[in-house]
Amino acid sequence: MTTPRLLGISGSLRSQSTNTAILKSLCARLGDQAEMSLFALNDIPLYNADIETQALPASVAALKEAIAQADGLIICSPEYNYGTSGVLKNALDWASRPGFNSPLKNKPVLIMTSSPGVLGGVRAQSQLRETLSATLSRVICGPQIVIPGVNQKIQNGHFVDETTIEFMRAGVDHLIAEIKLWS
Numbered sequence: 001m002t003t004p005r006l007l008g009i010s011g012s013l014r015s016q017s018t019n020t021a022i023l024k025s026l027c028a029r030l031g032d033q034a035e036m037s038l039f040a041l042n043d044i045p046l047y048n049a050d051i052e053t054q055a056l057p058a059s060v061a062a063l064k065e066a067i068a069q070a071d072g073l074i075i076c077s078p079e080y081n082y083g084t085s086g087v088l089k090n091a092l093d094w095a096s097r098p099g100f101n102s103p104l105k106n107k108p109v110l111i112m113t114s115s116p117g118v119l120g121g122v123r124a125q126s127q128l129r130e131t132l133s134a135t136l137s138r139v140i141c142g143p144q145i146v147i148p149g150v151n152q153k154i155q156n157g158h159f160v161d162e163t164t165i166e167f168m169r170a171g172v173d174h175l176i177a178e179i180k181l182w183s
């Protein structure tokens with residue numbers, strides 16, 4: 001198999017987002033393990049079935065195409081009020097159409113969450129697993145990648161915690177193994 005192509009999606013639009021910083025650090029540390037690019041959700045409108053029926057917004061078409069072209073996804077989400085961010089849930093709703101036959105179907109997905117608090121966004125992680133199971137994607141099992149105390153692990157906008165970076169790389173190994181299983 002050629003080098004796996006991974007797509008990273010951050011659940012935060014914030015310019016100084018810790019979740020986006022985590023994904024960027026992971027990108028920089030994958031070496032020849034995989035190729036990885038990020039898709040920013042800033043231009044994705046609120047889901048509206050009327051708009052979807054008339055003409056798919058260009059940003060949504062680009063998101064669905066990027067997911068379709070990727071061998072696997074890596075999602076990194078904050079926790080908002082014990083769930084994932086509305087931004088990410090909204091993007092997954094767009095990407096999940098048509099239901100049960102969308103670009104997310106059979107797509108291997110590694111979920112990661114982070115939080116300034118002690119629980120690392122674990123409740124958002126549960127919700128994401130449930131949502132992605134509805135899209136028939138293949139959520140990676142294994143040790144859950146939750147990143148607590150994230151603000152202490154960022155320096156000058158970069159995620160620098162080596163222990164977590166190695167933990168995430170092990171998660172990517174699981175993701176690649178799942179990709180290879182069905183390729």
Ligand SMILES: Cc1cc2nc3c(=O)[nH]c(=O)nc-3n(C[C@H](O)[C@H](O)[C@H](O)COP(=O)(O)O)c2cc1C
Pocket residue numbers: 012013014016017018019020078079080081082083114115116117119120121
């Ligand atoms: C509306 C809102 C709700 C939040 N709810 C939670 C929460 O339930 N649990 C938690 O750990 N952090 C919560 N936070 C804090 C976020 O985890 C924190 O703002 C995080 O850094 C956002 O991610 P980002 O840096 O990628 O933008 C909340 C923040 C906001 C704005």
